[in-house]
Amino acid sequence: ETGVTQSPTHLIKTRGQQVTLRCSSQSGHNTVSWYQQALGQGPQFIFQYYREEENGRGNFPPRFSGLQFPNYSSELNVNALELDDSALYLCASSLGLGQGSPLHFGNGTRLTVT
Amino acid sequence: DQQVKQNSPSLSVQEGRISILNCDYTNSMFDYFLWYKKYPAEGPTFLISISSIKDKNEDGRFTVFLNKSAKHLSLHIVPSQPGDSAVYFCAAVIMNYGGATNKLIFGTGTLLAVQP
Numbered sequence: 635e636t637g638v639t640q641s642p643t644h645l646i647k648t649r650g651q652q653v654t655l656r657c658s659s660q661s662g663h664n665t666v667s668w669y670q671q672a673l674g675q676g677p678q679f680i681f682q683y684y685r686e687e688e689n690g691r692g693n694f695p696p697r698f699s700g701l702q703f704p705n706y707s708s709e710l711n712v713n714a715l716e717l718d719d720s721a722l723y724l725c726a727s728s729l730g731l732g733q734g735s736p737l738h739f740g741n742g743t744r745l746t747v748t
Numbered sequence: 749d750q751q752v753k754q755n756s757p758s759l760s761v762q763e764g765r766i767s768i769l770n771c772d773y774t775n776s777m778f779d780y781f782l783w784y785k786k787y788p789a790e791g792p793t794f795l796i797s798i799s800s801i802k803d804k805n806e807d808g809r810f811t812v813f814l815n816k817s818a819k820h821l822s823l824h825i826v827p828s829q830p831g832d833s834a835v836y837f838c839a840a841v842i843m844n845y846g847g848a849t850n851k852l853i854f855g856t857g858t859l860l861a862v863q864p
Contacts, residue, residue: 638791667851676752676837676854677792690851724791736782737852739791 636661638727638740646746647715655710655743659727665689666708667737668700669724677724683708684731712745720747751775752840754855761862767825769858771838774819778840782852783812783823786835795836796823828862835859 639658647653659666665684669677679692683702697713706727712719722744726737753772761767771781779800784792798805798812798821805812811824825832836859839852 669852669854674856676754676839676856677852678854679851682851692851726791736794736797739784739793741789741791 638725638738640723640725640740640743642743643741644744644746646748649715649717649747651715652711652713653715653745655712655723655725655745657708657710657725657727657740659706659708659725660738663727663729663738664706665728665730665735666702666706667726667728668708668710669726670694671722671724671742672718673721680710689731715747717747720745750856751778752838752853752855754836754838754858756858757856758859758861761828761860763830763862763864764827767823767828767832767860767862769823769825769836769838769860771821771823771855772819773821773840775840775842775853776819777842778853780841781812781814781821782839782841783810784837784839784854785832786837786857792837825860828860830862830864833860833862 641656667682668680671677680694681691682689686702699711702708722742724742726739728735782797783795786792796807796810798814814821835857837857838855
């Protein structure tokens with residue numbers, strides 16, 4: 635069983651640029667969630683995709699957008715990068731929705747904005 | 749507005765002793781709670797969960813206790829092992845609001861160090 639994989643592992647961008655982060659969900663999982671973890675904080679929910687549709691969004695501006703593909707892999711796009719976007723971005727997959735579907739996290743992408 | 753709080757940033761325990769990690773929450777609509785463990789350079793790993801209709805759930809060395817009236821939960825690890833050294837996150841879910849979702853609200857984490 636292949637776990638959740640994220641790419642790249644590290645990324646350095648300049649303020650104002652755009653970035654795309656990628657996530658391959660665990661085999662058989664149809665739900666992908668993205669979280670942002672700033673230094674010293676817990677992960678914060680960005681949004682979730684279920685069967686290619688957005689299913690819930692956290693308190694993040696519209697310049698954070700995403701996609702889920704037919705194979706259930708996903709992308710997180712961030713436009714007009716700001717210094718405060720520097721964080722660990724975590725992707726998590728699960729089988730369906732509900733309490734019986736614990737999230738399986740990838741190892742994250744460390745984004746640094748200079 | 750921090751709805752899930754872990755007020756102890758760190759905890760140090762001797763190997764073989766009990767580790768108790770605490771978590772408080774403010775939103776009475778939370779109806780499911782989870783604990784995740786995170787090693788450096790890895791993503792969080794699910795440990796154990798508890799529904800709001802229960803007050804205790806046990807899985808091997810890990811037990812989670814829920815006190816709804818106090819809006820408090822705790823994770824007990826007995827006996828503690830050096831491999832348990834990691835950051836532990838408490839998380840909460842509202843399952844019945846706005847449809848099915850597994851959006852988690854995380855605390856800030858507690859760094860557990862188990863000394864050999």
